[in-house]
Amino acid sequence: MTNQPKRVYALILAGGAGTRFWPASRAARPKQLLPLLGAEPLLRETALRVLPLCAGDIGGDATPGWERILIASGRHLVAPTASILPELPAENLLAEPSPRNTAPCIGWAAAIVARRDPEAVLMVLPSDHHIGDPERFRQVLSVAVESAASGVITTIGIRPTHPETGYGYIEVDAEAAAGGGRPEPLKGLRFVEKPDRARAEEFLKSGRFFWNAGMFFFRAKDMLDAIRAKLPSLASGLDAFDQAAAEGRELEEVARLFPGLPSVSIDKGVMEHVDRLAVVPGDFGWSDIGSWLSAWELAAKDEHGNAAPSGSVFVDARRNHVVDLRPRAEGSKRVIALVGVEDLVVVETDDALLVVPKDRAQDVREVVEQLRSRGDGDLI
Amino acid sequence: MTNQPKRVYALILAGGAGTRFWPASRAARPKQLLPLLGAEPLLRETALRVLPLCAGDIGGDATPGWERILIASGRHLVAPTASILPELPAENLLAEPSPRNTAPCIGWAAAIVARRDPEAVLMVLPSDHHIGDPERFRQVLSVAVESAASGVITTIGIRPTHPETGYGYIEVDAEAAAGGGRPEPLKGLRFVEKPDRARAEEFLKSGRFFWNAGMFFFRAKDMLDAIRAKLPSLASGLDAFDQAAAEGRELEEVARLFPGLPSVSIDKGVMEHVDRLAVVPGDFGWSDIGSWLSAWELAAKDEHGNAAPSGSVFVDARRNHVVDLRPRAEGSKRVIALVGVEDLVVVETDDALLVVPKDRAQDVREVVEQLRSRGDGDLI
Numbered sequence: 001m002t003n004q005p006k007r008v009y010a011l012i013l014a015g016g017a018g019t020r021f022w023p024a025s026r027a028a029r030p031k032q033l034l035p036l037l038g039a040e041p042l043l044r045e046t047a048l049r050v051l052p053l054c055a056g057d058i059g060g061d062a063t064p065g066w067e068r069i070l071i072a073s074g075r076h077l078v079a080p081t082a083s084i085l086p087e088l089p090a091e092n093l094l095a096e097p098s099p100r101n102t103a104p105c106i107g108w109a110a111a112i113v114a115r116r117d118p119e120a121v122l123m124v125l126p127s128d129h130h131i132g133d134p135e136r137f138r139q140v141l142s143v144a145v146e147s148a149a150s151g152v153i154t155t156i157g158i159r160p161t162h163p164e165t166g167y168g169y170i171e172v173d174a175e176a177a178a179g180g181g182r183p184e185p186l187k188g189l190r191f192v193e194k195p196d197r198a199r200a201e202e203f204l205k206s207g208r209f210f211w212n213a214g215m216f217f218f219r220a221k222d223m224l225d226a227i228r229a230k231l232p233s234l235a236s237g238l239d240a241f242d243q244a245a246a247e248g249r250e251l252e253e254v255a256r257l258f259p260g261l262p263s264v265s266i267d268k269g270v271m272e273h274v275d276r277l278a279v280v281p282g283d284f285g286w287s288d289i290g291s292w293l294s295a296w297e298l299a300a301k302d303e304h305g306n307a308a309p310s311g312s313v314f315v316d317a318r319r320n321h322v323v324d325l326r327p328r329a330e331g332s333k334r335v336i337a338l339v340g341v342e343d344l345v346v347v348e349t350d351d352a353l354l355v356v357p358k359d360r361a362q363d364v365r366e367v368v369e370q371l372r373s374r375g376d377g378d379l380i
Numbered sequence: 381m382t383n384q385p386k387r388v389y390a391l392i393l394a395g396g397a398g399t400r401f402w403p404a405s406r407a408a409r410p411k412q413l414l415p416l417l418g419a420e421p422l423l424r425e426t427a428l429r430v431l432p433l434c435a436g437d438i439g440g441d442a443t444p445g446w447e448r449i450l451i452a453s454g455r456h457l458v459a460p461t462a463s464i465l466p467e468l469p470a471e472n473l474l475a476e477p478s479p480r481n482t483a484p485c486i487g488w489a490a491a492i493v494a495r496r497d498p499e500a501v502l503m504v505l506p507s508d509h510h511i512g513d514p515e516r517f518r519q520v521l522s523v524a525v526e527s528a529a530s531g532v533i534t535t536i537g538i539r540p541t542h543p544e545t546g547y548g549y550i551e552v553d554a555e556a557a558a559g560g561g562r563p564e565p566l567k568g569l570r571f572v573e574k575p576d577r578a579r580a581e582e583f584l585k586s587g588r589f590f591w592n593a594g595m596f597f598f599r600a601k602d603m604l605d606a607i608r609a610k611l612p613s614l615a616s617g618l619d620a621f622d623q624a625a626a627e628g629r630e631l632e633e634v635a636r637l638f639p640g641l642p643s644v645s646i647d648k649g650v651m652e653h654v655d656r657l658a659v660v661p662g663d664f665g666w667s668d669i670g671s672w673l674s675a676w677e678l679a680a681k682d683e684h685g686n687a688a689p690s691g692s693v694f695v696d697a698r699r700n701h702v703v704d705l706r707p708r709a710e711g712s713k714r715v716i717a718l719v720g721v722e723d724l725v726v727v728e729t730d731d732a733l734l735v736v737p738k739d740r741a742q743d744v745r746e747v748v749e750q751l752r753s754r755g756d757g758d759l760i
Contacts, residue, residue, distance in 0.1 A: 023717070315746045335759050336733045337403070337747040340740035341724070348733060353716045353726070355735060360720035366695045367717040379715050 007068065007120035008145055010050045011109040013214075014043050014073045014081060014127035015096060019368040019380065020291060020361075023352035024325055027380055032128040033080050034325075036295050041084045043071070043127040049134045050125065053141055070094055070112065071127075072105040097258045103269040104234060104261040106216070107227050108254070111238045114220035115245065121148045122223065124216040124266070130298050132285020140183055140282045141217075147185045147278045148217035153226065154185060154278040155217070155271065157210025158286045163200035166290065168193055168212040168267065172279050175207040180283075188277030191267055210279060213286060216266060223270070230273045237261045292345040292361035296321035306338070313337040321358060323347045352379060387448065387500040388525055390430045391489040393594075394423050394453045394461060394507035395476060399748040399760065400671060400741075403732035404705055407760055412507040413460050414705075416675050421464045423451070423507040429514045430505065433521055450474055450492065451507075452485040477638045483649040484614060484641040486596075487607050488634070491618045494600035495625065501528045502603065504596040504646070510678050512665020520563055521597075524660045527565045528597035533606065534565060534658040535597070535651065537590025538666045543580035546670065548573055548592040548647065552659050555587040560663075568657030571647055590659060593666060596646060603650070610653045617641045672725040672741035676701035686718070693717040701738060703727045732759060 014032050018025060025031045032043040040048070047069055055065030066087045072094045073081050082093055094112075096105050106124055113120050123141060131137045140156060147154040157170050172186040191212060195203060203209035218226075228235040237257050244253035262269070271277065289295050299307035299321065306314050308322035317338040324336060326348050336346065345361055347354040356364060371379050394412050398405060405411045412423040420428070427449055435445030446467045452474045453461045462473055474492075476485050486504055493500050503521060511517045520536060527534040537550050552566040571592060575583060583589035598606075608615040617637050624633030642649070651657065669675050679687035679701065686694050688702035697718040704716060706728050716726065725741055727734040736744060751759050 023715075313747050313750050315743055315750070316740075332731070333756065333759055334731045335403075335751065335756065337735070337744075339734070339736035339743050339747060341735055341737065344721070344735065346733070346735055351712070351714045353728060353733070354719070355717070355721055355724065355726055356719035357721065360696075363695055363719050364717075367693050367719060370693050370695070371715065376713065376715065379713055 007117050008054050009068045009113050009120055010054050010123045010125060011070045012046055012125050012127045014071050016128055019365055022364050022368050023349045023354050024323055024347050036289060037130060037298055044084050046127050053138055070109050097255045100261050100263040102266045103264045106266045107234050107238050110220045110223040111241055114224055118221035120220055121145050122218060122220055126214045130287040130289050137284040140280055140284055143183050144217040144280045148219060151222055152276050152278045153218045153222060153274050156213055156215040156282040157279045158213045158282050160204050160211055163204045165194055165197055165200050169203055169209045170212050170279055171209050183281050185278040185280050188279040191272045226270050226274055231262060231269050233262055292321060293358045296358055311335060315339040318342045320344045325349045387497050388434050389448045389493050389500055390434050390503045390505060391450045392426055392505050392507045394451050396508055399745055402744050402748050403729045403734050404703055404727050416669060417510055417678050424464050426507050429511060433518055450489050477635050480641050480643040482646045483644045486646045487614050487618050490600045490603040491621055494604055498601035500600050501525050502598060502600055506594045510667040510669050517664040520660055520662045520664055523563050524597040527658045528599060531602060532656050532658045533598045533602060533654050536593055536595040536662040537659045538593045538662050540584050540591055543584045545574055545577055545580050549583055549589045550592050550659055551589050563661050565658040565660050568659040571652045606650050606654055611642060611649050613642055672701060673738045676738055691715060695719040698722045700724045705729045
């Protein structure tokens with residue numbers, strides 16, 4: 001194909017904070033840094049999942065890939081983020097001096113990539129999602145990359161499985177064909193914010209609405225053009241970054257200007273306004289692991305539905321989710337035993353224990369509030 | 381009173397093992413060594429509770445008391461038992477070389493006391509019960525001591541509050557007067573083993589049956605006479621202990637002979653056969669803390685019925701019992717948070733966590749069985 005890119009970069013957005021997974025997730029150890037479902041932290045799983053795309057499978061060259069992965073995160077997360085990604089070149093970890101939503105850091109990444117190769121395609125991906133079928137995921141992404149390489153800003157739409165009111169939607173101009181073949185990009189009509197229940201049910205029925213999973217694909221130069229058209233104050237900042245980079249003082253300039261950039265999401269700031277948008281239907285077992293309940297649904301379970309560290313003991317206990325994040329000394333033994341309980345989440349860290357029914361897990365935020373108001377911020 | 385004893389000794393039976401309170405109670409840390417209800421281990425609370433009786437309040441002399449407290453325990457429990465009773469003279473900790481039920485160790489203690497003063501009264505007391513009203517407890521015990529000092533083997537009967545099928549009963553020859561005055565000893569007719577539900581209800585209705593709480597009172601010489609009459613093989617062993625003690629080699633002789641002594645309870649071996657038995661009604665808030673449920677009933681609770689370490693966080697959680705026995709480093713913080721759960725027992729130790737509904741706590745034995753059968757004996 002004439003539009004096949006020589007280079008594919010990934011920008012993984014890993015600045016997320018949040019208390020939904022307290023006490024597992026903490027201010028200094030947010031969800032993406034946790035091994036919520038497997039042996040690896042979600043961010044590392046994300047990076048490893050897309051590494052083959054960046055390593056030249058598509059572009060045709062044979063670089064190992066890590067130098068084409070960019071990670072955006074907050075300053076206070078640089079150390080723990082770097083420690084789970086030892087292969088990542090230090091300069092590829094973009095530390096946002098202050099949180100300004102997604103548009104500024106995506107713009108910054110686009111500027112960095114454009115300096116190397118304005119034709120390169122950049123994939124923007126969340127760091128804390130679960131992908132059930134990574135092979136299919138890469139196949140769908142390669143279609144999105146091709147679409148982007150042709151100059152069309154592209155996103156992935158997740159086919160809805162239920163009338164979810166917690167996600168944004170993307171409307172396309174035709175029903176997508178279901179099935180496992182190579183997906184065709186559809187024409188995107190508009191982004192829709194989180195709907196109420198009735199609209200969500202309409203969306204589901206229509207077959208023309210997809211969930212917005214926050215994955216975006218574009219040539220670096222196309223995103224910079226779009227930002228210049230839609231977010232001129234951000235474009236000015238990025239110009240200043242380029243100028244400073246040429247003088248070897250980019251990080252100082254970022255530190256100085258970033259906090260003043262417009263705090264806006266890429267969805268609202270750019271995507272909703274682009275003239276041509278392509279949507280590639282994604283069917284690869286996607287979940288944003290939004291709660292302990294969905295973590296349990298995705299986790300490996302025994303025949304009674306219990307997800308737990310090996311060695312746990314269950315007596316007449318069903319559908320529980322046990323997470324043990326305590327550091328373990330070599331050779332030390334430890335057991336978690338649940339007797340006669342159902343549908344509980346039990347989370348152990350070295351300084352906290354949480355017991356909550358799976359369907360009440362969202363109320364954990366009240367625990368966090370109590371700890372905050374009594375001055376136990378170090379437990380949050 | 382002419383029969384008032386010059387000396388009162390206590391023998392506290394602290395050899396108990398058991399898994400009902402796993403993971404709090406362990407082979408090397410049975411229930412009596414645990415602070416199940418307060419700041420002090422139950423055994424230490426028991427010793428401190430009776431210390432005033434042994435310190436001469438009744439006998440009229442003014443010794444500090446600890447030298448008249450004897451503790452019977454198993455060999456493997458000597459070190460942890462001694463460590464919670466630093467005031468106890470080492471020779472007062474009677475280590476049974478092997479478990480032979482209660483008659484041999486009570487006989488041994490009677491022999492030791494008789495060598496010092498055959499007229500002295502010995503109180504035999506369990507180590508792991510809760511007494512709600514220690515002042516009343518001592519008042520009742522002083523009546524039992526007086527009764528025993530007159531030459532009548534005496535026990536305490538707990539007035540039943542419900543048709544319990546888990547305790548033995550003692551029948552007396554008349555209904556006891558209720559009320560808070562100085563209790564009168566009643567004439568005991570017989571010991572009855574754990575009844576079925578129907579009989580337990582009859583017992584409760586009759587007003588002439590008391591719970592056997594395993595507390596016995598006698599002059600040392602009276603118990604030795606009773607043993608000589610009813611358990612001659614035990615009497616021979618005790619004679620050999622006396623002989624060896626005179627030669628300064630008692631412990632060697634105990635080690636040699638104790639495992640061959642008849643393994644029988646003092647109830648069955650002696651009490652059921654004595655000609656005269658006095659029963660003092662006891663009304664001092666007694667509980668044998670037989671389960672996590674009764675531990676919770678006795679524990680201090682917040683307005684929602686939660687018993688927990690200070691600093692625990694409860695959100696819409698009621699009637700839970702949280703026990704944290706993990707060693708805590710100075711200044712370290714730790715929180716246990718329960719959200720949306722009711723009537724749970726949550727027990728933390730440094731190597732185990734248990735979650736079980738209060739009314740299922742007896743099923744903890746199945747956890748212990750699973751651990752045993754998979755070779756995790758060190759977690760039991």
